Amino acid sequence: MAEQREQAADDAMMTRIGQVIMLHHAGDREEARDRYLGLWAEIGEDGDPLHRCTLAHYMADAQDDPDDELAWDLRALSAAEGLTEARLALHEQSLAVRALYPSLHLNLAADYVKLGRPEAARSHLTQARAAVGALGDDGYGDGVRAAIARLETRVAAMPPGGGEGPGRGSAGGEPLGPPRRSS
Template sequence: MTRIGQTMMLLHGGDREEARNRFAALWSEIGADGDALHRCTLAHYMADAQDDPEDELAWDIRALAAADGLSQARLAEHHDSLAVRAFYPSLHLNLAADYVKLHRPEQARRHLDRAHDALDALADDAYGNDIREAVRRLERQLDAV
């Protein structure tokens, strides 16, 4: 998780290519069947490092699949205040945004509805409020299509 976090900082610092390279190396190390928490986290951020919307979608699908295999017990080993169900609003929001970029509004709407349905898992804090607002923005964008 430390190396994923360090690579995430590269990504947020604007070095997308180096972040992609490091995430790819970490993915090879973790493996497609590796620890679900590591796969979910890495795939979530690797999606953000992509330039091609199809590649972004593929990584966001991997992140969701890994979350589906993540147990609350495993997550608690990493941080006892996190809940697996709180991952889903963001994961589905990202997929909805991917499908919007790819001009696939029906699939976007399906994931946006799932994100909306999962919002109650979020705390009433800055992160939860940011996700709720992002869902509302994307809903308005899809409604305008």
């Protein structure tokens, strides 16, 4: 019985996070940020790692400041490091913890590009590339792999010490990070 209550609470929180993601995707960034922060306060810094990882992963995209985006992406990676396969399986049967890492490292690489820190970006791209074997052969996996390749090309053109100022997206108008899984 306690396990069923726990599962219901988990499902409810993931649903609530998903609702804010939909609000954000509909274009209301400010309201989404406010709601994400409210959920973050409920979950807490030491709360369930899946909830923290998911929320921080999406909260990063709602940020206007690249430093804030980096801070949220770092929180997502930190939370993912606390996830176990068993915990993740309670929510998503087909997803392995290791499948989160290509996207998380790609996001961090994109953050560092925006901040003009190519060496940090290269480091996270290396980690993203090393983890792509965990991705499925599906649209999401293909999108993450393509985003890694695009960002690798962009970072390769950056001078080693930086020299590129902060900015959103690439020169071609494409977002720097990976596609997001729908919740």
